[in-house]
Amino acid sequence: MQARGYQQVRATRVGNQSWTFWWSDTQSACVAVATSNGRYASLNRVPEQNCRPGGHASSGAPQPIQPDAVTLICYGQGEHFASSSHYGYEWNDTRRRYEPKQNIDYGNEQFQTGVQFDFRDGGGRIHLSGKMVPPLHSGGHDGWWPLEEVQMTQERITARYHVNGMNRPKVNIDRRSGMVEIKGMTGFNGRCDLGDWGAGRRL
Template sequence: MKPAMALLALSAAMPVFAQPSTISPSPVEGQPPRMELACMGGGAANKPTGTTVNAWNSNGEYASAQAYGSRSVGFQDQVNVSINGEQSRIRMPRSMLPSIRGGEDGWFKIKSIQVSDREITGSVAVNALNNPKLRIDRYTGNISLSGKAGDYTGHCERYDPATERRAF
């Protein structure tokens, strides 16, 4: 028997063990699997600042100027992610939300979501000018959000809302 044939015969005779799945099956063929994640972490939010400066000379004349910028403010917060095909959404850290925004009850749609064996990526539809990039590493559980409003990093844990026990 040739070595390649012997290897093929040996592999066909070996038992196959099923690996337990940690991902709920997708409700629609070709759609990403359904997942609920709770992520704890922190980051830095970009907050607008402004100041007015007034100056007078010895003749009583004056001038004023206004300056606008942004400052970085640190924060700790929880992020929730719900992966369900085209209905995928995220609850963003409040510190990163601008005053003019979309969303529904604090949840924002994840656009262009891509779910692979290694990672979950997409962008968050906060408003027309602010679409932070989302990345979740499926092996480490690390999450990162990065956009105009700031940056967030944290660690996600999967949970099932139907079976999760309340703390009180």
């Protein structure tokens, strides 16, 4: 990453996965890299708010956050239905020889990724990237989808969003533990932190 002009600005850990965040001044880009057991698990471009160039927290005094104005950065594991192709050989009794054959397997695929939430003025939006965005999708703008049915209490935040006509995932965030669950055709489980890294606050 350094050879490509990126500078590591911070790191965090979720379960057995380590996340590092890299900033490029040249490209004005923030990249999140997940590693598990010493191996790269995923690399995604994420909103710029995830990175602070130079890796320094804000030196100014934290500004109070209104109860309905919260930015959350969440990391964890996604899951969706996927297909994979395998090529091999199969014996042909008629021709008495092995012939090439393609097999297609279907099942759930798990992957490392992150999502971001922005709640304010009684509404909100969610940022999705990579495999969290299905091939057939609509309604998003620059990776952001509007949240519907937003409910915020001292203990929990719930909402829904549309990625296409058949997929309307449900969001459930536990504000005490910081854990988030998204239930839909593409699911997600992870842990969230407040987006204001200089404030050191929990949810």
